[in-house]
Amino acid sequence: MEEIERCEECGKVLKDKSHEPYCEQCDEKLDKQFDDIEDNILIYKELLDSEIKVLEKFEDTDIKDLFKRVYEKLSREEGGLKEESIVVLNKLKSSFSLKESELGIKELPEIREIKKAKPKDQCPECDKKIKEDFNLCPYCGYRLKKDIEINK
Ligand SMILES: [Zn+2]
Numbered sequence: 001m002e003e004i005e006r007c008e009e010c011g012k013v014l015k016d017k018s019h020e021p022y023c024e025q026c027d028e029k030l031d032k033q034f035d036d037i038e039d040n041i042l043i044y045k046e047l048l049d050s051e052i053k054v055l056e057k058f059e060d061t062d063i064k065d066l067f068k069r070v071y072e073k074l075s076r077e078e079g080g081l082k083e084e085s086i087v088v089l090n091k092l093k094s095s096f097s098l099k100e101s102e103l104g105i106k107e108l109p110e111i112r113e114i115k116k117a118k119p120k121d122q123c124p125e126c127d128k129k130i131k132e133d134f135n136l137c138p139y140c141g142y143r144l145k146k147d148i149e150i151n152k
């Protein structure tokens with residue numbers, strides 16, 4: 001019995017196996033998505049969960065090469081590696097269990113997110129409206145004042 005191979009992406013029977021495990025169209029489409037993701041990381045310092053799903057379809061070596069490319073480019077930006085760049089690199093790193101040692105780079109600082117400055121009447125944790133003189137957020141319990149005065 002002859003084994004029929006199908007494209008892993010669209011399920012079409014693979015006649016041309018040069019793009020295995022995908023058909024030519026899907027292979028092209030995925031490569032294009034891969035390039036878009038790379039741009040998104042470099043330009044917007046963004047890596048969406050849906051993009052991680054696309055990257056999962058690629059080989060480990062592709063992901064490592066992608067990491068090295070964006071790491072190098074982001075490091076060369078004026079002022080060096082910015083916090084937002086570190087956040088996106090950390091996301092890529094942890095999503096694919098990459099290690100600095102195998103990538104040949106210095107250990108990245110553990111920055112996972114950037115807390116944006118929020119308006120004073122908004123909880124930085126849960127975004128709910130609060131009063132400026134609150135010590136704790138009544139919705140999520142977030143400590144709003146660093147040094148809460150203790151009444152003696
Ligand atoms: Zn296909």
Ligand SMILES: [Zn+2]
Pocket residue numbers: 123124125126127128137138139140141142
């Ligand atoms: Zn809150």
